[in-house]
Each structure stands twice: as C-alpha cells, then as structure tokens.
C-alpha cells in the first residue's frame with residue numbers, strides 16, 4: 001500500500017507525561033483511507049489530525065455500522081518502537097467487519113498503516129514509567145442514505161493518544177456488581193466484535209453500577225443469566241483452588257489479545273486453564289468457601305485489573321482480603337515487562353517497528 005504523507009504546518013505542544021490520563025490527548029497526525037464499492041480502498045494517507053466532515057445522512061449516524069480496535073505502542077529501554085501482536089488486532093477487525101457487512105481492510109495493510117503512523121508520531125510515544133501510545137483504528141459507513149442496507153462507502157481512520165499508567169498508584173482491586181437486568185451479548189449477535197453498538201448498549205449497566213458504588217459490572221450470559229462472561233469491557237479470569245477459569249470464545253465474548261496472552265503465560269507456568277461456562281452460583285459458593293483465590297479483568301487499556309469484591313443480589317464476596325493477588329501481580333509484571341521490552345519475550349509477541 002502506498003501511503004501519501006501530508007505535512008502539518010503547526011505541531012501541537014505535547015502534554016505533561018505525568019498527567020496524561022486515558023484518551024484525552026491526540027497526536028499531530030492520523031491515517032485515513034476510503035473505500036467505495038467498485039473501486040475498493042483508495043487515497044491512503046497520513047495527514048494532520050483534524051475534524052472529519054460528514055453528510056448528515058451518513059449511514060453510521062443512523063444504523064451504527066462502526067467497528068474499532070485498541071492497541072498500544074511502547075518505547076523500549078533501547079529507544080525502539082514496539083507493538084504488541086498487532087496482527088491479532090488486524091485479524092479481529094477483519095472479523096468484526098465481516099459480521100457487520102463492512103469492507104475489510106487487508107490485514108497486512110492494517111499493520112503497515114499502524115507502523116507508518118507510529119513512526120511519524122515516534123515523539124508522541126511517552127517514556128515515563130507505565131505510559132504508552134494508545135492506537136485507535138476505526139471504520140465507519142459514510143454512504144449518504146437512510147435506507148437500511150450495507151453501506152457502499154467506508155472510511156478507515158487511525159488516531160493516536162498518549163496515555164498514562166492506568167493505575168497511577170499501582171494496580172489496585174476494584175468492586176464489581178454482578179449485572180442481572182441488562183445483558184451485553186447473545187449467541188448469534190455481535191458480542192465477539194469490537195463495534196460501537198455493543199458499547200452503546202452497555203452504558204446503562206455501567207451507569208447503574210457506578211450509582212451503586214461499583215467500578216464495573218460482571219456480565220452474565222444473555223440467555224440464562226447464569227454463566228459469567230466478561231467484566232465491563234474486559235475479559236475476566238478467576239483462580240479457584242489453584243486453577244484458572246475463563247469464559248470460552250463462542251460468539252458472545254470478545255476474543256481479547258490480552259486474554260490470549262495471559263492464557264499462554266499461565267499454561268507455560270504449568271497452570272490448568274478452563275475455558276468453560278462458570279455458573280455465577282458456583283463462583284459465589286467458591287467465594288464463600290474461601291476457594292476463590294484471585295479474580296481479574298484483562299484488556300489492552302488496563303492490562304490487568306484485579307477484582308476485590310463481587311456483589312450478586314446483595315450477597316457480597318471479598319476476594320483475597322481486597323488485595324491484589326500474587327498471581328495477578330506476576331501476570332501484570334510479566335506481560336507489561338514483555339510489552340515494554342524489559343523482559344525476555346519467549347513467545348515472539350513483540351514487533352519492533354523498523
């Protein structure tokens with residue numbers, strides 16, 4: 001793919017690396033490419049970051065044909081630019097787009113676009129402890145039509161945002177509300193895709209949990225509301241009697257890159273990992289008996305988020321005295337060590353951008 005470069009005439013002042021927060025600042029450039037039926041992808045370019053003009057009838061604004069990805073670039077101690085398993089994001093976006101009947105951006109071009117953009121924005125990759133450059137690829141339907149059908153035009157964009165340590169005070173457990181009223185996904189739906197619509201449908205549960213004093217919800221399966229699936233916008237894992245349990249990838253759960261990496265690490269350390277349906281009743285019973293040793297969410301943004309408390313129908317289970325578990329901490333340290341190029345990468349997950 002040929003990518004044209006359009007130079008910016010005024011570069012921004014970079015924010016303070018110690019007060020980045022998450023997703024508040026955006027870099028100087030963005031990647032843009034358009035697709036038209038009959039023509040395919042065209043006009044790939046890296047151009048100054050700027051607002052996008054849309055026809056009010058653009059289909060994304062009405063019927064939500066929109067998908068996205070989330071990944072990070074890191075600066076290694078040797079000052080190299082590192083990406084973490086970017087080909088998995090490229091593949092997942094293709095899968096999401098296929099489900100939503102959207103044009104597919106070729107996987108090799110996806111990785112190339114991310115690499116060229118982070119090279120242009122190398123100075124935007126923060127270097128303070130725990131920071132990284134969050135990369136947000138996304139695609140949306142731009143055909144001007146209010147008839148319901150797959151759009152005949154799409155725009156693919158990648159923007160970058162320098163982000164701080166997700167936990168400025170270190171990794172700390174959060175309180176989780178087990179959600180029974182709202183559901184996130186059902187088999188046959190879009191739960192396995194990263195699409196904006198999934199998030200729009202989950203905001204009500206998030207708002208409810210926050211009102212009740214909880215950080216996130218634990219989603220149960222959408223049919224029986226009996227089996228645990230995900231926590232907020234993360235995959236979720238439980239350590240019970242020294243074995244690990246997480247929901248299987250069967251169409252309702254997002255196939256997380258972090259989830260996949262954590263499972264590989266756990267198996268390499270000799271742990272048994274059950275990718276299986278775990279009933280909420282069995283989980284709470286394990287908590288009551290003291291067999292639920294650790295619990296944590298996994299995702300690119302936070303990497304690992306320990307769970308200190310579960311509330312299911314007013315029944316409260318506290319996990320590991322509301323402290324980060326030993327295995328949770330070891331997983332966090334190992335995975336972030338690999339991502340930041342500080343420890344050996346036995347799985348060849350890290351890609352050095354040349």
Ligand SMILES: *Cc1c(COP(=O)(O)O)cnc(C)c1O
Pocket residue numbers: 070194230232233234235254255256257258259298299300301
């Ligand atoms: C993005 C996401 C995850 C985590 O995926 P990663 O590839 O690990 O970042 C988990 N669940 C949902 C619903 C997500 O959108």
